[in-house]
Amino acid sequence: MPGNVLEAERAHLAASRAALRAMREHAQSLSADAAGDWVSQQVLQGLLDQRVAALADHPDAPLFFGRLDRAADDDLPSTVYVGRRHVHDESSRPLVIDWRAPISRAFYQASPADPMGVALRRRFGYQGGDLTAYEDEPLDGRALGQSRLLTEEIERPRTGPMRDIVATIQPDQDEIVRADLGVTVCVQGAPGTGKTAVGLHRAAYLLFTHREKLSRSGVTIVGPNRAFLSYISSVLPALGEVKVDQTTVAGVLGDHAHPEDPAVAAVKGDARMAEVVRRALWLHVTKPVEGVLFTKGINRYRVPDHEVREIVASLRGTTRYGPGRATLAQRLAHAVLVQMERRGESPDDRVQDAVARSKPVKAVLDAVWPKLTPEQVLFRLLSDPEFLAKAARSDLSPEEQQLLVWGKPYKSHRSAKWTAADAALLDELGDLIERTPSRGHLVVDEAQDLSAMQLRALGRRCRNGSATVLGDLAQGTTPWSARSWKTVLDHLGQPSGEVTELTLGFRVPREVLDFAARLLPSVAPELAPPRSLRPGAGSLSVRRETDVAAALSEAVRQALAQEGSVGVIAADSALPALSAALEATAVPHTVLGPDSTGDDRVLLVPATLAKGLEYDHVIVAEPAAIVEAEERGLARLYVVLTRAVTSLTVLHGRDLPEELR
Template sequence: MSHGSVTPADTPPDTPADPEIRAERAHLAASREALRRMRDEVLATETALGDAVADKFTNEVLRRARRTRAEQLAALPDVPLFFGRLDFEPGTVFEDGAETGPDTDTGGDADRVHIGRRHVHDDQGRAMVLDWRAPVSVAFYRASPASPMGVRSRRRYGFDGGARLTAYEDEPVAEPAPAGVAGGLLAAEIERPRSGPMRDIVATIQPEQDDLVRAPLERTVCVQGAPGTGKTAVGLHRVAYLLYSERARLSRSGVVVIGPNRSFLSYIANVLPALGEVQVGQATVEELLGRVPVRGTDPPETARIKGDARMAEVIRRDLWSLPVEPAETLVVQRGARRWRLYPEELAGLLAELRQRGVSYGAGREMLAHRIAHEVLTRMEAAGEVCDDRTHTQVRRTREVKAAVAAMWPKADPVKLVWGLLGDAHRLARAAEGVLDADEQAAVAWGRRPRGVRSAPWSVADLALIDEAADLIERQSGLGHVVVDEAQDLSPMQCRAIGRRAGSGSCTVLGDVAQGTSPGAASDWTAVLGHLGKPEGVVAVLERGYRVPAQVIEFAARLLPVIAPGLGAPVAVRRAAGSLRVSAVGAEAFAASVAEACAEALDGEGSVGLIAADGDIAGLHAELAGAGFAVGVLGGDGAALGADRLVCVPASLAKGLEFDAVVVAEPARIAAAEPRGLHRLYVVLTRAVSVLHVVHAEPLPDPLR
């Protein structure tokens, strides 16, 4: 075989004429059966000690591990077990020192491996499918005429809507592909219509993406990615790779993926399970930091100030204003004797601990120990015999406890921020020289709410509470954190996430041109600094594989305004008819939107109608009244996959993709918020096949 694909079009699909397809289908069926046996063996494994043994805890741990492994081995009926094949030159030496040799299946002149989403072996332990993350699989993504990596030929497969193999395409690696011939199946897979949640890109990972996916665990990677460049997929596949290469470390410390909203997390939820990884946590920032219920919404300027890193100093000052020097002598009675510590001595102990940089909660406990130590020193000097029990008894006396409570009061992070924002004088003391008067007025509540639970907590307040909580008691960390749409994180939110990855690493994903929050970042160096990862590597993905060039070029007209200096993304494909802009009269607007949706539904895949949040309810009612089966995307993402046509509020569009997108009234999206043009850029880049813009009002100036 040479460049090009083979599809048995002249025979029934279940009886292909091509013997290669018959052989590959047989191997696929055998691999599925082997995977089923592997899973059955796991489920049949007995607990190590038997249920009759008294060690129930150990057995429960083993049972959970068995269930997890069984989940990892579960076959997904619509996902092919393998997507590619490598034929190596004889004598190729791999990283582990193994060398290829004769192989009877390939005429005795090459070694052959199938590359898939997980490892599958037969009853004798021989590999039938190699995991795409294995070192030998790197060649599938990176072998080229300049660096063939021992590969003679690379094969890709085509599948129907499910997992039935229908075509294959061979690429001799040593020969440059003729223009317009190679890559047909690869292009078809990239451009394949989508409906429902996001799927993995394991069959189409490009070399520049693979470099990022296989970055070592110790490295924090920040990916600036234009729309359609696959940055989210890169982040998720990096998680899958790290769990493969560093499973022992990450199984202890944990991994979490942080997304902008629950709708986005619902959209990406199936990617990692399809790759065999079922134990990765997912959370929004609100869920991650949620110590109190969010009841309020801050004005943009208030949200920006609360998210400013200077608020960390305000909170630190307020917390550390709580310890006070004592005014009275501490008297501890032991038997018939009294032991005294005078105010200046206690003040010295207090100052010493404050200078040591301990957490607030630990300092309080250490103060009790230091006081007890001073008392024991006096007791021993008087000839009394003391030991650890004596120290504990003194530390727990009513007098010492009362002194510690007066000198170093307990602190609760929620009550601390509640008191700070609700007391203008207290806020002014803590913010002196940090926030000016107008900024203090912007963040203050005006008057303290009656209770912490009834306070108008906002999402921005959660990061303030988290900051206080970490000052009081250091938080445990995670092994790896992936944060998507990171350009919208405030510095205070970055600090909160960074604390959770204090001893681990991060994958930071985003696009500064898509920043829509009041404190959106324009510089990734600053984001990495707030995350506590200043050494992080910033990589740029600018080749768009999914979004057609016409759509990208139309949306990129906004870039000189919203992200000056940021280069326009480069689309690798053009598609005739992928962009349409329709100016209509106001009286015909609703009918024109419905007509555009009907045209989009005539094609394949998912359709999203995106409009300003305030317009969605009306448009949905119009479409439902016209007989369309249409859902409305809510914060939980429940409508994704339920209907081909979904009405999407502009504020929830970030990170999503639809085959066809109808954008209704761009000017209203742009006018809905201070960073409305950034939001419009997001909306205009959600289409991977067709974008149809319908407007009655004039388009925003940069788009005209």
């Protein structure tokens, strides 16, 4: 009867797609004209447009990927199809249940030991958008091996952007995805464990479960670079979530890319700088030497200097700088109004506001509590050694202070060339002056590479919400890379966050992962070696070549003879020569840049951009050059060696690093 079952399931798929089209057509037919005013019409039209976009059918993506036959005797349906979104017919009968709905949890969590009211779980296999196979798993205690369809889906070759993993989410991943909104989760994930996908699916789950709240406060995905964002850009739209901000740290803090000595950047990124810039800001508030003399007609009202000093002292450091300045103006004005009332006048709030904006009050403000921008404060800090010494006190050594002071002075803060490390300091100052708005939820990927000051900046974006923190301590490649997730959570302002570890890989073949794991004792000795479900026999080839560039073309041609994407990864400085070698042998390819989309079959990838990406076939050229290129070169090599999904070829003319021999 398998043929009859397939035909019945294909008929249900066709009916579900027809129902989805009807739902979309209905949404398109709705009009925003019913809203009362123009503003309401625009808001309603935006919501309708989002609804239409969310109901888009993707022909190559299965509308449903699983089915539950339930044994429980309750009011819920006895048969449930689990898919990427909810679909119902004209009678509101559910044809497909969203994978995020509570009833769908059993698809990921049910087991013979705890069937969760499910008698049978069925998985479906697809070719493109066509349903071609099914596989049943009775949950009556019978032991079954690894699902063939599940394995095929995990191992399916990849081209183009990252896909969602709703059909293959594992129980430990599902626990993370469905964690409560109020909980900050930190995921330590070895290569191939799906931590990035888990973070994206948690964002989709939270938007489904807390739609109203998060539609107001928002969800933001923060990735390491634009190439990475391009790679993951299709995941959330495929799950029906079209209104999620996806950005980089530079996109959050400002795209300041002036080059800087890593030693200087390390000092600027240290958590001690938070106190240094705080002092630098408040050092601009000075002790008043004059009072306020306000004249109205023939009347003169004086607030003596000692009273002004008392008001300033009561405000200094107890409020943000900007509101403090505004409050000082109102306090001075109030002191003037008290004198007016003593003379029998009856001033109101309008009079107080007028006094607060008057020239005498403004003169005191400018002298005692000047209006400042973050750029003005940081410019003075980095260009004036004496001022830096006052702000730093004992927090920074004389040698560190000397590192920070600009060797070549700029004329003003407007001409200064800010760096990525400066951006985090400017953001810290900006929050000290005016409070930074918070988001409802923040997903931060590759968090192990962020400095303490960058983490503080991102933490301000979720101070009233929660976060999903993703990364791998073994893949830390910056001089300030984290050694502890507790430290990361503390800097992020989420000290109560829960740390969980994913060690079981699904994408990287075991042979490849074991080879890369030889580097772990040197880069992250405290981490347990990762394990892979996929044996991957024959997936690793390590070859010594007299001329690596010449051997590369043949290696790429061999990879192209197989299905899937090809990534050639090398030290950044080696890319021009390798690209020329491929061009000379007529091998089509594209060099991946920070803003590249990465859609081509063969990509030449700088080692510094490889993090978070994956390719079916990876060719690594000259590992020794990758290691020598930066301080944490072994960690960079660990990242590079774990980008392969099907095969890894290592070409080297020089000796491999000792750890890999």
